[in-house]
Amino acid sequence: MSDVMIAFSTVFTPLNFLLLACGVFGGIMIGALPGLTSTMGVALLLPITYGMKPESGIVMLLGIYCGAIYGGSISACLLNTPGTPASAATTLDGHPMAKRGEGARALTISTISSACGGLISGILLILIAPVIAKFALKFSATEFFALAVFGLSIIVSISNKSIAKGLGAGFLGLLLATVGLDDITGALRFTFGNSSLTTGFELIPAMIGLFAISQVFLRIENNARGEVVEQKKYSVIPTKSDLKTIATTATWSGVLGAFIGAIPGTGGDIAAFVSYNIAKRTSRNPEEYGTGCPRGIAASEAANNGTTGGTLIPLLTLAVPGDSTTAVLLGAFTLQGLQAGPTLFTQHADLVNTIFVGFMVANVLMLILGLVLMRFYVKALNVANWFITPAILILCVVGSFAINKSYFDVIVMFAFGILGYFLTKMKVPVSPIVLAFILGPLAEKNFRRALLISRGKYTVFFTRPLTVILFVLAIISLLLPTLKPLIDRAREKRKAKQ
């Protein structure tokens, strides 16, 4: 108990608390800007932590991490542009809710859910980190492939009315994700002699293009005279009804996010889509999803912030980063002369406790800042189109350019923007393309890796229990939209007979 009190007193020193608060605020701003990711934010500010004490620097970086993952939901809800890949699933219900005048409500729900997911993952981190780490390390190539397939089965969930169009978009996304250098054979696929395509299409410019640039085209087309949707007022404190609606979803999504985050190589984007799919599949009213359903926002946001604690589990216990941001955080440990892993708990127990407490406080600060600043964010929806559309365009260009300082990424962004515009006009959903972009490479790499390890024997995919479970979940997820109406009809017939 005294260790916990010491950790609290360390976090709440004026300097450390100020750094943590600035980290959370800065992270929220970074996450809200399309093109800037939590990884970028942490990487940019890592060097300034060199002169700080370990507890100050690492806690500040954690604040940026938590804030950035949440911050992506702001632009996802208000502008239909995910600020980070982790918020791509939030656009599915966040933006429709904002479009009908409930932007403040969407942001409040996302803030509460993000904080809930983060706090739950923090509790799991503190209580059972070694257990979860052991489970996460059981994941081999076959489990990663099965997880990716399960994730891709979500495409059916987010296909709206036409499953064929949604699946087609998913296959198009898978195809576009194969452009570039093949990791295993070294073949250059679909580059047509263009050296810029050697690394393929970057996810962030493609995502910005599909969501944001297509919106620029649509805003110019549809809203030439600056019409705005009137936003309903919503209290900073969420209503009891909304809290009751999202409580269960946010809780289990946070747990799911923590477990997925603990698996190295996954991240908030995968967790958000998986959680969204499960929420929709298990809902009594799945048709509400995609129209501005509170549980849809809660599932996505709780899961993506749930990964923030989850990714720290393998980092702290085994020195294995859970995602790209924690890979940079590992650099922070090295910069401070620390060795992450089991010895950290014995040799620097006080620092570990400070990290735990700092993480929890970061999520509380994120909740407070998010709710307080929410009314300012929502004002973005009330400003004239001529004010916001040019800003979106310019931020998209900067965001795409900033990743690799590459003009080619700007072209990619514009090309995907034009594609996104036409797909929207054809009533083809663009989210499946992004989902396939994220999961396609994971699926392909691990599928081929598994076959290489097993020397071409496909039975390797059916001999590991966890792999089989994930495949079964994927099949259920794919077949449920077709089977559910049949099951409901059979139930009604039975009721009518009785």
Add this chain to the structure above:
Amino acid sequence: MKKRDLIYSILMLAVGVFAFIYSGQYNNVLGLGSGSTGGGLFPRMASGGLIVTSLIILVNALRGKSDQEEKESIKWNDFLITLGIIIAYYLLLKPVGFIPTSALVTGILMYKLGCRKWWVIVIYSIIMPTIIFCIFYYGMYVSLPLGILKDIIPKY
């Protein structure tokens, strides 16, 4: 509209068929004989899926089934103007620089979107890109192109 579904499905079918045939060359790179681990496997699976789904949409379109409930026409004038703006933005970005190009694009878009107060257009076109430039260039060390202002803007 089923006409739009028809066009979309034919285009995607063409993309799928092209990708399927083109990816045949990747299967046996470095002598990894069986297609199960060749570089062409996933492109072929993806393009095969694209072909199948495009055929489904095509058949539905020919049978008169469509999920498009209302007319969503493409305003070609607006589309071409926006396309022209983004092409010009890209072409001018490096030689002219981020701030002047962004200011020009902002001004054009503001006018296109209905702002008619010239002083508002001028002030916002200059201030907004400048603020964004300062945040990213000085705050995050993103080396945005300076262009014609390279001798005026102090480097970070």
